[in-house]
Amino acid sequence: MNINFFNLFSYNFFQNALIGGIIVAIVCGLMGLFLILKKEAMIGDGLSHTAFGGIAIGLLMGINPIITALATSILAVFTISYMRRKKIATSDSAVAIMLAIGFSTGLIIISIAGGFNIELFNYLFGSILTITLSDLLLVSALSTFVLLFIGFFRRELLSMIFDEEDSKLRGIPTNYLTIIFDILTAITIVLSIKIIGTILVIAILVIPGLCALKLNLSFKKTLLTTTLFSTISTTTGIIISAIFNIATAGIIVLVLVTFFIITLIYKKLE
Secondary structure (H helix, E strand, O other): OOOOOHHHOOOHHHHHHHHHHHHHHHHHHHHOOOOOOOOOOHHHHHHHHHHHHHHHHHHHOOOOOOHHHHHHHHHHHHHHHHHOOOOOOOOHHHHHHHHHHHHHHHHHHHHHHHHOOOHHHHHOOHHHHHHHHHHHHHHHHHHHHHHHHHHHHHHHHHHHOHHHHHHHOOOHHHHHHHHHHHHHHHHHHHHHHHHHHHHHHHHHHHHHHHHOOOOEEEEEHHHHHHHHHHHEEEEHHHHHHHOOOOHHHHHHHHHHHHHHHHHHHHHOOO
16 A cells, blocks of 8 residues: 555545545536437547547647637537537437547647647546646636536436426527536536546446436436446546546546446346
8 A cells, every 4th residue: 555544634645636526526427427328428438538639739739728628619510510410420429520630639739749648648548547636626617617507407407318398498598408418528527638638538427317317217316316426436546546546537437337237237126
């Protein structure tokens, strides 16, 4: 062991990591559940790889990579939405196109800059134990906005998911809510990158919601259970990685997969 468990909570880096991890885990769990219900879970993978191009641009230009990643992700969301609306490409195909553009852009910029560096490597695979106070403040501010939106409009979002035409007839501003939801999806993806990296971000978005849905609970209980799965896995990953100096993202995903297997076994035995 590199760090004694009982001393962990006295370190600022660990406190920042734990607080930031819990906040992002809750946001990812909730947004991921709605993405699963909308059958758009893979948009998380597409946007995370698109964000990689934004991160590379930020590092090359000396701009905060989170800002450039957010800008490229939001641009990608609008492009995907436009292609779907104009029937240029199906949802999956539009996501695949943006994934290819974003990731290839990142690779080109990396080659121009002379290859990978430590900072870019951290964004690829996550490095929550290096989260700073400014990162934490940014994560907290953006997460608060996401949670407030879900809290105020969860009924409208559910109505849109299950019957969009009926929602329009009932006066729900589906177009505006869809745009805001897509932007918040991009924000959630970018928030997750510091914790779990661009490559594995899809896991923390999708697996907690899948685990909760397997239990066939009420929607409120499903929301709560989703956040529980994501929070426990993230907290466990942070603690284990801090003690044993193991990649945080890998442990988080391993715990999530374990939860998923347990829920599958539970359903079989039920």
